[in-house]
Amino acid sequence: MGSRGNADDETARAVAEIIEGGTVEIPVGQITCSHRPGSRARPIRRTRAPLLPAPWQRRVAFCTASAPMIDNLYFSAQEWALPLAAILVTSLALVTWAYHKAPVDTKIRRICIGLKVLGIALLLLCLFEPMTTEERAKPGANALVLVADTSQGLNLFDAGADQSRAADLQAALQTKTDGWQARLAEDFQLKRYRFDSRLANLDNFDSLVFEGNASRLGDTLRTLARRYQGQPLAGIVLFTDGVATDLQDGLPSLAGLPPIYPVVVGQGPPERDLSMSKVTSSQTAFEDAPVTIMAQVRAIGCQGEKVTATLELLDDNGTVASATQEQDLTPTENDDLLSFRFQSRPASSGVLFYRVSVQVVDGATEATTANNSSVVVVEREEGPYRVLYVSGRANWEFKFLKRALAEDEEVGLVGLVRIAKKEPxxxxxxxxxxxxxxxxxxxxxxxxxxxEYDKPVLIRLNTRDAEELKNGFPDNADELFAYDAVIIDDLEAEFFTSRQHALMQEFVSRRGGGLLMLGGQESFRQGNYERTAIGNMLPVYLDRLGKVRPLDELELNLTREGWLQPWVRLRDNETGEKERLGEMTAFGSLNQVRGNKPGASVMATVKAKGDDTLHPALVTHNFGRGHVGAMLLGDFWRWGLKNPDQRKDMDQAWRQMIRWLIADVPTFIEVSARQDENGQGASLEVSVRDEEFQPVDNAEVTLKVRAIDAGEEIPVSAEPEDEKADLYAATFIPRKTGRYLVEAEARDAEGKLLGSRKTGWATDFAAAEYRSLAPNRPLLEELANKTGGRLLTFDELDTFANELPTLKVPITEIIHSPFWHQAPLFLLALACFVTEWFLRRRKGLP
Structure with a gap:
């Protein structure tokens, strides 16, 4: 038998029980073998072939005859092989001899011989005792999970349907004594669950309530994989429409899951509906419209009708805080995607909440209005931003720059102007x-x-107090890193010490500050910035050009990259911008350079009158974490002297340029609320740095989350992350739809306040649930294919209940059935003899 010791005794006992009839379970495997009484027992042979995928692979013992199995058919009485073969040959010879001289057609003779020989062969076959085997699920040994989606999205009506998807699902899950669930319960242990935002166990499906605010299919599958790890789970029957709120990025890892059989709930999209597909916000330095909100709306069944989108700024009470904007679009197709673009300039800073809503003008009924609006968060950074202006002489540039920034309350300009150089x-x-x-x-x-005579004479303007810039340009990180940007105007490189050069490079690369150098007789190459730390940061080459021809009557124009940057343009349309550029005054001073560095962007160029050669005028690039710009014009102030309109344009250009310079400059305390993949929770992260912008890994960070619509405040503790020294993280899961504001406060080890920041996010459970109204059949098909299951419909449940016990499951049994005394075999033999007799009598043969 191939096994020893106790295994031989167990096998012998199993054989003895099978001989007497019945079923026995072999301990070494997970398959039960059975044999019908009255049939000849055969020895048991074991195999180690793995039948099941991990994690249920295990040694399996098969109960079979010592003779080889051919497609689940084997012969039990093989000792009759030679006698039966002799009888068959003799019978063939006798029948052939009997018909040899029969006076009939050759064709009829052959048919009669074949029928009689076939009938004899079938009777002889019964003496071989043919047996069949069937492998099927062992009753009660395997579990089968039934999971029903109870999210509110199933309350939709399909096109032309008399009842909702939820009602269809409830009818399919109704318990019946002769239904598909009862049939499955004969072979499996049925485990029933419902899921929406969480997974819950059920005794039955008789009273389902479809009110869940999410369809967390990914979490449900992961939970079932953990719960049934190592257990014999035959499969998961999943009733859902496939619109999962936590699978925007595709299916998760399916390791450890059995075959999944999704049952699609729903047929297709409704007849008529508007839904917010995507809403995004962006900010630019374009002064007239710094906030742009894009809304994509899917319109189903609204072809030719006017769709109105409304933008509203909400206050803390959820009411409209400012004038609304409206836009109208008309779908041209039955299923169309509309794009609305709003531009707004809010009067206040901080965390702002905008609501975008859509509706059909005629007010016709939709499938649902829960997906007709969405709230988006816009963070308007609060100043004042501090910009340090350093100049080698008192000039017109500072005068106009100061006047322009006086209209921007968020930007504070601090001046350090040299009125006399060093003297002997x-x-x-x-x-x-x-x-x-x-x-x-x-x-x-x-x-x-x-x-003193060996120091330059400097004037400080608009300083915070008497100590600020007392010793001139900062020579330590604490003082310099307090600014957000630095502007260098007409000042030679020798003004800065080597330490200050290196400090400026750290200010841009590590601190993330902005640097702008303006043109002048002691700027760029003329200021000997070549091969200095500040010169290395500039986006242009400062090589010697040899003989340079003076340029005059310079006309400025934008490059292609300049046209694409909102902060470079002053008009919101191409025609107006071209007119503005054509009316600009001509410039007369330019610091000429060899060209821009790789990766730098030339935003504007100038050319001399009568000369088509283009020279860079405004060049930018990123250096480390900060922005660096080079304004090569030395008399940019000339623009504002032409007329009052030109003066306003120049002021706007200055404000937008400075806004770009300080955009994305990090603060010492940074807080972000990153919504998870289903848009319902938020991962809160806080970055803490000291005055030298070094990471603080021992800070105490506290978070206060305020539900604006509910008016409650919830404290949350942030814990340090191992990946980054300055990062502290927390997770907040809201329970209600609404707007949330979080304030982060950081203190050092001694309790000193390092700073505080605010951010916010909006949660809309209904919008996520009704994001798509059509069943996600491709997702369910992919889920079934990757796990070895198949996609089902309600009509296929009865057939599936009959087929599942014969499919591959963790624990099976093999049933042996005698085939030799089955009625079809004898009826076939009888049919052969009767047909042969009929043909013989019809032809008049005895």
Missing amino acids: KFTFKGRRGESSNPLFRGFQNKEQEAE
């Missing part, structure tokens, strides 16, 4: 050790120290 140090006949000019002696102004 003389020795006066004054007091010993006195290095200052004796002319200052006698003026007892302790708040202002007398200037």
Whole structure:
């Protein structure tokens, strides 16, 4: 038998029980073998062939005859082979001899011989005792999970349907004594569940309530895989429309899952519906419309009808806080995707909530109105942003820049202007050790120290207090990193020490600050910035050009990249922008360079009158985490002297350029609320850095989440992350639809406040649930194919209940049935003899 010890005894006992009739379970495997009484028992042969996919692979013992099986058919009485073969040959010879001289047609003779020989062969076949085997699920040994989707999305009506999808599902799941569930219960342990936002166990499906605000199919599958790990689970029958709120990125890992048999609930999209497919927001430095909101609306059954989209800014009470905007579009197809584009300039900063809603003008009935609106969050950064302007001389540029930024309350301009360069140090006949000019002696102004001859004379403008920039340009990170951007105007490289050069590079690359250099007689190459840390950051090459021809009457124009950047344009249409450029004054000063560096973008160029050669005028690129720009014109201020309209355009250009310069500049405390894949929860992350913008890994971070619509505040604790030293994270799962505002506060180890920030997000369970109204059949087909199951409909459940016990399951049994005394075999033999007799009598043969 191929096994020893106790295994031999168990096998012998099993054989003895089978000989006496009945069924026995062999301990070494997971298959039960049976043999009908009265048939000849054969030895048992084991195989180790794996029948089941992981994790249910195990050794399987098959109960079979020692003779080989041929397609589940084997012969039990093989000792009769030679006698029966002799009888068959003899019978063939006798029948052939009997018809040899019969006076009939050759064709009829052959038919009669074949029929009689076939009948004899069938009778002889019974003496071989043919047996059939069938492998099927062992009754009660395997579990089968039935899972029903109870989300509110199933309350929809399909086109032309008399009842909802939920009613169809409830009818299919109704318990009947002779139904498909009863048939499956004969062979499997049925486990019933419902799922929407979570998975719940059920005794039956008789009283389902379809009110769930989500369809978390991915979480449901992962939970079932963990719950039945290592258990004999034959499959999962999944009743759903496939519109999962947590599978926007596709199916999750299906490891550990048995075959899944999705039953599609629903037929197709409804006859008529409007739904918000996607709503996004973006911000630019374009002054007239800094916020752009894009809304994609799917219109089904609304062809030729006017669809109105409305944009509203909400206040803390959820009511409209400002004037609304409306746009109308008309679908041209029965299933059309409409794109609405709104531009808005909110009067306030901070975290803002906009609501976009759509409706058909005639007010006709839709499948649902729960997906007709969506709330989007816009974060308008709050200032003031501090910009440090450093100039080598008092000039017109600072005057116009200051006036332009005076209209922007979010930007504060701090000036450091040199009015005199370093002077040689003389020795006066004054007091010993006195290095200052004796002319200052006698003026007892302790708040202002007398200037020394070996230092430049600087004027500080718009400083926060008397200590700010007291010692000139910052030479430490604490002071420099307090600014968001630095503008260098007409100032030579020697003004900065080597330490300040390196500090400026860290300010841009590590701090993420902005740097803008303006043209002038001591800027760029003329200021000897070549081969300096500041020069290396500039987006243009500062190589020597050799002989340079002076340029005059320079006309400015935008490049293709400049046209694509909203902060470079001043008009919202191409025609108006071209007219503006044509009316601009001509410039007379340009710092010429060899060209722009790889990766840099030339936003504007100039050309001299009568010369088609284009020279870069405005070039930008990213350096590390910050922006760097080069304004090569040395008399940009000339633009504002032509007329008042030109002056307004120049002021707007300055504001937009500075807004671009400080855009995306990180703060010491950064907080983000990243919604999960189903749009219902939020991962809260806080980044904390000190005054030198170094990561703080021992901060105490507290979060306060406020449900604006509910008026409640919930404290949340943020824990440090292992991946990044400055990152602290928390997860918040809202229970209600609405707007949420989170405020993060960080303190150091000593309890000192490092800073605080706010952000927000909006949760709309209904919008996610009704994102798509048509059943997601491709997703369910993919799910079935990847797990070895198949897609089903309600009409196929009865057939499926009959087929499933014969499919591959973890625990099976093999049933042996005698084939030799089955009625069809004898009826076939009898039919052969009767047909032969009929043909013989018809031809007049005895």
